[in-house]
Amino acid sequence: MTAAIEVRQIGKRYGSLQALAGIDLTVERGEFFGLLGPNGAGKTTLISVLAGLTRADAGSASVMGHDVTADYRAARRALGVVPQELVFDPFFSVRETLSIQSGYFGLRKNDAWIDEVMHHLDLTDKADANMRALSGGMKRRVLVAQALVHKPPVIVLDEPTAGVDVELRQGLWQFIRRLNNDGHTIVLTTHYLEEAEALCGRIAMLRSGRVVALDSTRNLLNRFQHHVHLRVRISGNPLPVELAALVHHADDRGHVLKLKSFDDVEPRLTALRAAGCRIEEMEVAQPDLEEVFVEIMQRESAAEKSAAV
Amino acid sequence: MSGFPTLLYKELLRFWKVSFQTVAAPILTALLYLLIFSHVLADHVQVYEGVRYTAFLVPGLVMMSVLQNAFANTSSSLIQSKISGSVIFMLVPPLSYLEFFAAYVLAAVVRGLVVGLGVLICTLGLVDLQFQSPLWIFAFALAGSALLGSLGLIAAVWADKYEQIAAFQNFIIMPLTFLSGVFYSIHSLPPFWQQLSHLNPFFYMIDGFRYGFFGVSDINPAVSLGIVGASLAGLIWLALVMLRSGYKLRG
Numbered sequence: 001m002t003a004a005i006e007v008r009q010i011g012k013r014y015g016s017l018q019a020l021a022g023i024d025l026t027v028e029r030g031e032f033f034g035l036l037g038p039n040g041a042g043k044t045t046l047i048s049v050l051a052g053l054t055r056a057d058a059g060s061a062s063v064m065g066h067d068v069t070a071d072y073r074a075a076r077r078a079l080g081v082v083p084q085e086l087v088f089d090p091f092f093s094v095r096e097t098l099s100i101q102s103g104y105f106g107l108r109k110n111d112a113w114i115d116e117v118m119h120h121l122d123l124t125d126k127a128d129a130n131m132r133a134l135s136g137g138m139k140r141r142v143l144v145a146q147a148l149v150h151k152p153p154v155i156v157l158d159e160p161t162a163g164v165d166v167e168l169r170q171g172l173w174q175f176i177r178r179l180n181n182d183g184h185t186i187v188l189t190t191h192y193l194e195e196a197e198a199l200c201g202r203i204a205m206l207r208s209g210r211v212v213a214l215d216s217t218r219n220l221l222n223r224f225q226h227h228v229h230l231r232v233r234i235s236g237n238p239l240p241v242e243l244a245a246l247v248h249h250a251d252d253r254g255h256v257l258k259l260k261s262f263d264d265v266e267p268r269l270t271a272l273r274a275a276g277c278r279i280e281e282m283e284v285a286q287p288d289l290e291e292v293f294v295e296i297m298q299r300e301s302a303a304e305k306s307a308a309v
Numbered sequence: 310m311s312g313f314p315t316l317l318y319k320e321l322l323r324f325w326k327v328s329f330q331t332v333a334a335p336i337l338t339a340l341l342y343l344l345i346f347s348h349v350l351a352d353h354v355q356v357y358e359g360v361r362y363t364a365f366l367v368p369g370l371v372m373m374s375v376l377q378n379a380f381a382n383t384s385s386s387l388i389q390s391k392i393s394g395s396v397i398f399m400l401v402p403p404l405s406y407l408e409f410f411a412a413y414v415l416a417a418v419v420r421g422l423v424v425g426l427g428v429l430i431c432t433l434g435l436v437d438l439q440f441q442s443p444l445w446i447f448a449f450a451l452a453g454s455a456l457l458g459s460l461g462l463i464a465a466v467w468a469d470k471y472e473q474i475a476a477f478q479n480f481i482i483m484p485l486t487f488l489s490g491v492f493y494s495i496h497s498l499p500p501f502w503q504q505l506s507h508l509n510p511f512f513y514m515i516d517g518f519r520y521g522f523f524g525v526s527d528i529n530p531a532v533s534l535g536i537v538g539a540s541l542a543g544l545i546w547l548a549l550v551m552l553r554s555g556y557k558l559r560g
Contacts, residue, residue, distance in 0.1 A: 014560075051401050054560045073403035081401055087394035091323050103315025104402035146398065 002065030004029045004154045004185035011058035012045055019045040021209035032180050034200030035189045041206040043189045047158050051081045063154055080152035082143050084159045088131040095127045105150035117145045120175050137168045156187045197289035212300050224292045230257045233281040240275035313408040320416030335378055336427040339370045356494040357525045367432050368519040369491035371425045379421035379454035383413050383461030384474050406552035417458025445530050446521030452537045453514040459544040466551050485511045510540045
């Protein structure tokens with residue numbers, strides 16, 4: 001079976017900026033895939049190449065086995081893109097916007113599906129409202145609906161929850177999860193790493209136009225979970241010297257000590273008590289995706305600097 | 310099924326929704342020109358034998374409206390979509406560059422013809438007009454609006470801001486229309502300016518269009534249509550090359 005998305009050695013240069021420097025990536029059908037990276041890493045450029053909004057200088061890309069340039073009609077039918085920018089056409093109502101978008105894909109009697117999409121995105125009340133009159137969150141929902149009018153098997157969401165309130169964000173994820181359960185392949189970029197951790201089965205991390213990490217979310221977390229974070233806020237005596245050496249970082253919620261394993265927690269607490277410290281608050285946690293992300297990006301940044309010397 | 314009919318429908322709906330501005334306003338402008346110029350010049354200028362100046366002026370004003378509105382339709386629609394970013398909605402569906410071009414230019418032709426017809430109908434009561442050969446009238450209106458529609462599309466693909474479209478309109482379209490013989494016959498000009506007018510493609514559109522009404526013109530209408538047709542072909546070719554390459558639309 002062909003992959004949902006297949007990207008081979010994609011390169012793209014804007015003047016002196018190498019936006020994509022030879023990306024290889026395969027997203028299998030039915031996956032919930034995360035595309036993470038700092039601003040300027042190339043996430044949006046990569047999505048643009050898939051959608052035919054940008055032409056790559058090198059390499060090839062296909063959606064559901066259809067090359068995005070040679071077989072662009074089939075490739076675009078298979079893909080729904082929710083763009084990052086909050087764009088809209090001020091001339092039309094929500095329903096007009098959706099039925100026009102559907103018509104662009106050659107689907108002119110699509111009202112039943114359009115009604116269903118509007119229903120799931122809570123847009124039914126606003127069906128006849130002009131796009132201009134909608135709030136930012138509502139416009140965002142219309143963008144999602146527009147990407148779905150042609151029932152694409154592959155859906156790409158470029159930071160769909162940027163600037164969206166908690167309620168809409170949860171409703172949106174519920175809907176996207178349902179689409180994924182129904183067999184749609186989902187590719188997501190987001191800056192909210194806890195969202196990616198909760199939703200994505202596999203994650204690629206991009207930096208400077210290259211893939212710097214590509215693995216299942218579980219493996220990425222495990223790779224860095226060879227240690228445990230013990231957060232303590234103490235009063236009384238200061239932190240004893242042998243524990244001060246273990247401090248990973250400190251903030252207004254106390255000290256975070258980096259320990260080798262859970263077995264290490266108890267002796268450290270004993271040491272604290274022996275030193276006359278009183279524990280006001282305590283928390284034991286494993287690193288989350290955000291820490292994994294920061295560590296990978298720092299490692300890459302260091303590698304870039306040493307390569308440049 | 311193709312997305313072309315929907316894109317055409319969307320382009321028509323767009324100008325029709327704001328028809329007060331896109332249809333009624335240019336008709337009013339043309340009528341004001343007619344009122345003022347005919348009032349000032351009717352007794353002083355006789356261009357063709359047996360044709361009153363006011364009657365001479367009407368086809369010129371109709372064609373001017375057709376041309377300006379065809380240009381305005383493609384250029385303002387596309388530049389607006391580009392600047393707002395909503396052009397993406399037309400770039401992600403499986404529409405070919407040919408379909409894109411055809412939908413935009415066809416909508417521009419329709420707007421040009423609707424406005425032109427509006428001006429014509431409004432002036433019917435005021436002027437005694439002849440319709441010698443309606444086919445020439447239609448051929449020039451069609452070719453002229455398609456030409457300006459294509460030019461508007463090219464301008465909007467190229468431009469990055471509204472200002473550049475305005476410059477295109479004010480420094481190219483306006484001078485070429487005003488110097489094309491809308492308000493006068495080029496035979497009334499000194500020889501040097503007559504020669505210069507022959508380099509203006511707008512002159513042939515106005516002159517040929519007017520032939521359809523009065524059966525008289527400065528130039529043989531077949532020659533004019535040939536020149537307009539060749540210019541149109543050139544612009545279509547340029548527009549298609551730009552669209553196919555993705556110039557400024559698909560980074």
